[in-house]
Amino acid sequence: MMKKKLFINGKWLEAKNYAPLRSPYSGEVIAEIPSATIEEVDMALAAAYEARKVMAAMPSHQRAKILENIANLLEKRASEAAEIIAAEAAKPISTAQGEVARTIQTYKFAAEEAKRIKGETIPMDAAQGGEGRIAYTVREPLGVIGAITPFNFPMNLVAHKVGPAIASGNSVVLKPATQTPLSAYFLAELIEEAGLPAGAFNVITGSGALIGEKIVTDDRIQKISFTGSPAVGIGIRNKAGLKRVTLELGSNAAxxxxxxxxxxxxISRCVSGAFAFQGQVCISLQRIYVHEEMYENFVEKFIAETKTLKIGDPLDPTTDVSALISSKDVERTLQWIRDAEHSGAKVALGGTSEGNILLPTILLEADSCLKVSCQEVFAPIVLINKIKSVGEGIDRVNDSKYGLQAGVYTDNIFTALDAAEKLHVGGVMINDIPTYRVDHMPYGGVKESGIGREGVKYAIEEMTEQKLVVFNRN
Incomplete structure (x- = not known):
């Protein structure tokens, strides 16, 4: 059995405490994982704080080269990386392979953007009193980035924090999700080989409450980048003081x-958006609003396509849907389905579980006030409801405390433009599902879906400080 060590200041350190890591699919113990103490967290913070000076002084071409090395090393070990994700997260291996491919691309984007961090010149003489002055801006690294990441994309969402941080000359303390630490330690192996200075990247695992509290409140951290639940994200924002904060939170995408x-x-695109990785995707398709003229035909085709999905072992390359991340989530979602049924919703497919696998579930005529409608299910559950017009659909999409991304399928350009303007979300996908994302686009939401934007270039902007320099030639 694997027994991992903390990665602090470029060294693998035996932890004082350990906890078992179990497979969500089989329940078997697959590794022993360090549970960091507050003293061990402090060591990581001290190492990152010291390394920030080295990172800030490092030329951009060198940072780019290190990121290229990470991408190349990951490419060589891509199969191993995918198997780690499948084992610790129960992500179907084909989906895990897709995540690894995206992660490689994210580090490549970071390498490119490391060489494109630039400021601008300011025309001082545009204002009275500005004559004879030359001004320009530069962007400087903030210092230490505290990265707190979720289980659902344990490599690529880590890359979206670590890549931009390194590219912009910051150091990092990473707290990965409790269920998916193996991916983070695997990354540490790559980073060690890639040539990043000691202390510039540190991995600490254990209690989210203990480690998160320390990272959020410690003065050595200049920025928090968090992906997770709204409740935790709002708590981080309230405690972070004047630290920079990027929050990627919940969604019930439509x-x-x-x-x-x-x-x-x-149809197949919508089915994939609803059930890929068991619906445990921030922009998983949770709500579908179909014009009444198309409704019955859509439901029939959607059910037929869903029935073709293969359920089973995440390591089986033919598996489409496997176990949820925990048995508690299975219990929660089954209760939400029962509550929806009691309130008049119809279960057109699924609604039951096999072990930790919740079978792909389609609900019809679910009221907007139900948990499955207005909260984030993070499970293979999708609602299909009838609307009289796209305008009604827009109103129902906006009737949510979330606003990450939304999709609209239409052949009418005026309808598309109207939807793009009126949908209150961070991203509108025309003729595509809201689950669409590539790794260099600005990504983030409004309302309780968070603040700030990811996407490598945009994350770099939030991990750097603008400085103004003015020369007086008078």
């Missing part, structure tokens, strides 16, 4: 299907 669109072109 798509609108306009009258007249070709359903055969979009």
């Amino acid at each position: 798509v609108i299907i306009d009258n007249g669109v070709n359903l055969d072109k979009l």
Whole structure:
């Protein structure tokens, strides 16, 4: 059995305490993981704080080269990386392979952006009193970035914090999700080989409350980048003081299907958006609003396509849907389904579980006040409801405390432009599902979906400080 060590100041350190890590699919213990004490967390913070000077002084071409090395090393060990994700997260191996490919791309984007961090010149003489002065801005690293990451994309969402941090000359203390620490320690192995200075990247695992509290409140941390639940994110914002904070929080993403669109072109896409990685995706398709003229046909085709999904072992390359991350989540979602049924919703498919696997579930006519409608299910559950117009669909999408991304399928350009303007979300996907994301686009939401933007270039902007320099030539 694997027994991991803390990665602090470029060294692998035996921890004082350990806890078992179990497979979500089989329940078997797959590793022993360090449970860091407050003293061990403090060691990581001290190492990162000292390394910030080295990182800030490092030329951008050198930071870019290190990031290229990480990408190349990961590419060589891609199969191993995918198997780690499948084992610790029960992510189907084919989906895990896709995540690894995206992670490689994210580090490559970071390497490119490391060489494009620039300021601007300011025309001082545009103002009276500005004559004879030359001004320009530069962007400088903040210092130490505290990265707190979730289980659902344990490599790529880590890359979206670590990549931009290194690219912009910061050091990092990473607290990965309790269920998916193996991916983070695997990254530490790559980073050690890639040539990053000691202390510039540190991994600490254990209690989220203990480690998170220390990272959020410690004065040596200049920025928190967090992906997780709204409740925890709001708590971080309240405690962080004047630290920079980026929060990627919850969602109950929706798509609108306009009258007249070709359903055969979009059904499999919508099924994938709803059930990929068991719906445990921040922009998983949770709500579908279909024009009443298309509704029955859409539901029939959607159910038929969902029935083709294969359920089973995440390490089986043919598996589409496997176990949820914990048995508690299975219990929670089954209760939400029962509550929806009692309130008049119809279970068109699924609604039951096999071990820790919740079978893909389709609910019809679910009221907007139900938990499955207004909260984030983070499970393979999708609602399909009937609307009279796209305008009604927009109103129902906006009737949510979340606003990460939304999709609209329509053949009418005016309808598309209207939806793009009126949907209150961080990203609008025209003729696609809200689950679409590539790694260099600005990504983030409004309302309780968070603050700030990820996407490598945009994360770098939030991990650097703008400084103004003015020369007086008079």
